[in-house]
Amino acid sequence: MAAQSAQALDGSDSGVREVKSAARTVEVLEFLAARQNRPARLRELSEALGVPRSSLHALLRTLAKYGWVRADTTGTFYGIGIRALLAGTSYLDTDPYLPLIAPYLDELREQLDETFHFGRLDGHDVVYLATKESSQYLRPYSRVGRRLPAYSTALGKVLLASREGADRDAHIPDELTPLTPHTLTDRVALDADLATTRERGYAVDNEENTVGLRCFAVALRYADTPTDAISASIPIARLTDQRQLEVIEALRQVADRIERVVGPLHSTGGWV
Template identity: 60%
Template sequence: MSERGGGVREVKSAARTVELLEVLASRGDRPARLRELAEELGVPRSSMYALLQTLIDRGWVRTDTTGSLYGIGIHALLAGTSYLDTDPLVRAARPYLDEASEALGETVHLARLDGPDVVYLATRESRAYLRTISRVGRRLPAHASALGKALLAERAADGTLPLPDGPLAALTENTLTDRAALAADLTRVRALGYATEREEGVTGIAGFGFALRYDSPATDAISASVPVARLTEERERRIVAVMTDVRTKIEAAAPHAQGAGAPEWR
């Protein structure tokens, strides 16, 4: 067992279980074979098979009728849903996401920074262009989204950006993959008070991101997404005005701001 923060020794079997679930979750709709999982995690096939069977019995992993393909199980969904339902900050933000969506008619998101990525916690879809797959629970590199850049800008002043080593991933031809260019953009974000992106995460879509400063540095942000084809200067000003107002309302409604005695999750 290896040492963890606070001098607590890591439990190897628990770490391996979490790593396995993370690998399966990251594959999306691509099921994995025993050999692939054993090789990726550096575990003997016999040990991996025993771990998979245990997790299948408990509903955290599922397998196909042949027993040769593995994917994430329904209990992972139940745990994720519980996270969203019991998070007081998500709960506080929901009515204001509805308000922003209704006022703008655009897609509105709430996301949280998790390492180098943002994870979507809530989405209100535009009536004009509905997605067939919900974004809730999905990850996007922070440097490639207005949400992420709004949160990275909160950390850029002291140089502690949670970005991966090596080249930054390009999601589109417009993604900022040069670190100097990203740093310059984050300086502009701090000056404006919000982040923008034009087709950096998704082709054809622009985004406006606003950090929620009920934590320092902020870990949550909201954004509005709009097709670039209908983004005019007047429309942009309207989006910024509405989202700025909604940000203020969410920050005021957050449990921290109300002194409600909510747990200080880390």
């Protein structure tokens, strides 16, 4: 994740000279955010980011002072702070498309009573911006704000399938780490799966991210190269061929309706 941040700030890609202190701050926050409820020791942070402990300790104290990082009473463990939550909430509050898309997810859930998601491609990951849970299958945590590798999720794969060459490569890490025994970790196999996805118009995550779940996703094509998608997650134990066809068709129909609503907004200056 730190490598992605550095790449995004690299002058060779953006034409902007990197400010090292700012890049380091972002790397620290992203590292802590990715650990979710697992705090990190100073030594772990130092080794993971390749930063001397002395300078890292000063940075952590500064971030803690302003609420971006929190520490335990001994100053041994560090985690993401409440200011990061406020910034993330602000992103959701100001996203121009989310208020338009969320009602369609509600409609899908009411119609089919499955779990539906709205996600956006960001670097190597997909970020979940909205989730509507099925009454039949409640997950123990909310996915909103969660990041998952694009190559292991239906949301991510349908967006990767719309890209080719260097554009696709920029969103796939050199090493594909398995999240389950079913995750595609061979780049040739992944590219073949993405070719199939592109041809049929939807992606399938067959227990590649979570054992026991199959997910289906379609891209939202209001941008020339889509960055957003919607998906459905269904436990395999109660998934039939007929149900699969119903869910995919419902996703396609709703995606078409979303594109007709959001497309004009995007063409007049949407930011995604």
